[in-house]
Amino acid sequence: MSAAFDKTVDANAPAIVTGGDIGDYFQLLKPRVMSLVIFTALVGIVVAPGTIHPVIAAASLLAIAIGAGASGALNMWYDADIDAIMTRTAKRPIPAGRITPHEAFSFGMVLSAGSVLALGVFANWVAAGLLAFTIFFYAVVYSMWLKRLTPQNIVIGGAAGAFPPMIGEAVVTGQIGWAGFVLFTIIFLWTPPHFWALAMVKAEDYKRAGVPMMPNVAGDLSTRRQIMAYTVALVLFAFVPVAMGMGGVAYLVVTTFGGAGMLGIAWRILKAGDEAASAKAGMQMFGFSILYLFAVFSALLAEHSLGLMWALPKLL
Amino acid sequence: MSDNFPTPPRLTPEEERIRRRRSMAIALALVVLAVIFYAVSMVKTIR
Numbered sequence: 001m002s003a004a005f006d007k008t009v010d011a012n013a014p015a016i017v018t019g020g021d022i023g024d025y026f027q028l029l030k031p032r033v034m035s036l037v038i039f040t041a042l043v044g045i046v047v048a049p050g051t052i053h054p055v056i057a058a059a060s061l062l063a064i065a066i067g068a069g070a071s072g073a074l075n076m077w078y079d080a081d082i083d084a085i086m087t088r089t090a091k092r093p094i095p096a097g098r099i100t101p102h103e104a105f106s107f108g109m110v111l112s113a114g115s116v117l118a119l120g121v122f123a124n125w126v127a128a129g130l131l132a133f134t135i136f137f138y139a140v141v142y143s144m145w146l147k148r149l150t151p152q153n154i155v156i157g158g159a160a161g162a163f164p165p166m167i168g169e170a171v172v173t174g175q176i177g178w179a180g181f182v183l184f185t186i187i188f189l190w191t192p193p194h195f196w197a198l199a200m201v202k203a204e205d206y207k208r209a210g211v212p213m214m215p216n217v218a219g220d221l222s223t224r225r226q227i228m229a230y231t232v233a234l235v236l237f238a239f240v241p242v243a244m245g246m247g248g249v250a251y252l253v254v255t256t257f258g259g260a261g262m263l264g265i266a267w268r269i270l271k272a273g274d275e276a277a278s279a280k281a282g283m284q285m286f287g288f289s290i291l292y293l294f295a296v297f298s299a300l301l302a303e304h305s306l307g308l309m310w311a312l313p314k315l316l
Numbered sequence: 317m318s319d320n321f322p323t324p325p326r327l328t329p330e331e332e333r334i335r336r337r338r339s340m341a342i343a344l345a346l347v348v349l350a351v352i353f354y355a356v357s358m359v360k361t362i363r
Binding site for chain 1 (some may be wrong): 334337338341346349352353355356359363
């Protein structure tokens, strides 16, 4: 750990005496990931069995968002060496030399501790404990351990991105319940097709950086088959909220059509004849999977918060 | 004794501007945090 802490991107670079601009620190928080975390945590809050004051919900969401951002900053601190090699990440504040690794580490640690304490005070300590575990899981288990060790990195590490709805439910109820667990599982199954599709397109980038992503280790065909397997599991599991009575007609329609789209693209990836077709389908999967997750969670949000719930008979 | 202390780095106007903006952002964040803590405390007390 100390070796990573001491690593500098360019030993000959002049010492930074001012620190980065506000925008650089904001970039350390991975705002796009943070927005997804806010959204999924909000859905967790809304579908949770119980009520919460809007001020406490908003303050809790802010704490969850900052906690997610803090883990992003710690990830960028640890990954600065490989970020500098990959074209997708070379312009991030640390490899670009705008923020030192020490500053990013301090920033991440202060925000981690602050967000967990704030969530404990705002909501409850179960939610705060889950947030602390999520930060630990992303920064230590995924970034420091799994990412450079195994091609299953994003499968297990993806759990970190799946925790926010569980935290959201815990904010309301003070415990971990089925609603949060189901939403967790949907995001967990969604992660491999989403990231492996990107890894197929950026395979050379990951290879140069020495990150063992699935296409580089298991090969293109195996990755395509696994994308299909996870997509089938995701599309089938996405019907569980309907069976539980958590999702109604609107959710059923969205998840059916969205699932069909996901399966269609996964099939195109599986049957891609050459590298160009495979890359094209991979980018389609990367983009459409974001839309799919957004649509599915939006349907739940609309049903539970806008009174659009036309419930179906419960099967579970 | 004072010779042992390193000379503070001289900042360019651009660096000074960045540092000032960052200090203001930290101050603003602390004010927002105080307001949120106050609002949450009020809500919890009233409930």
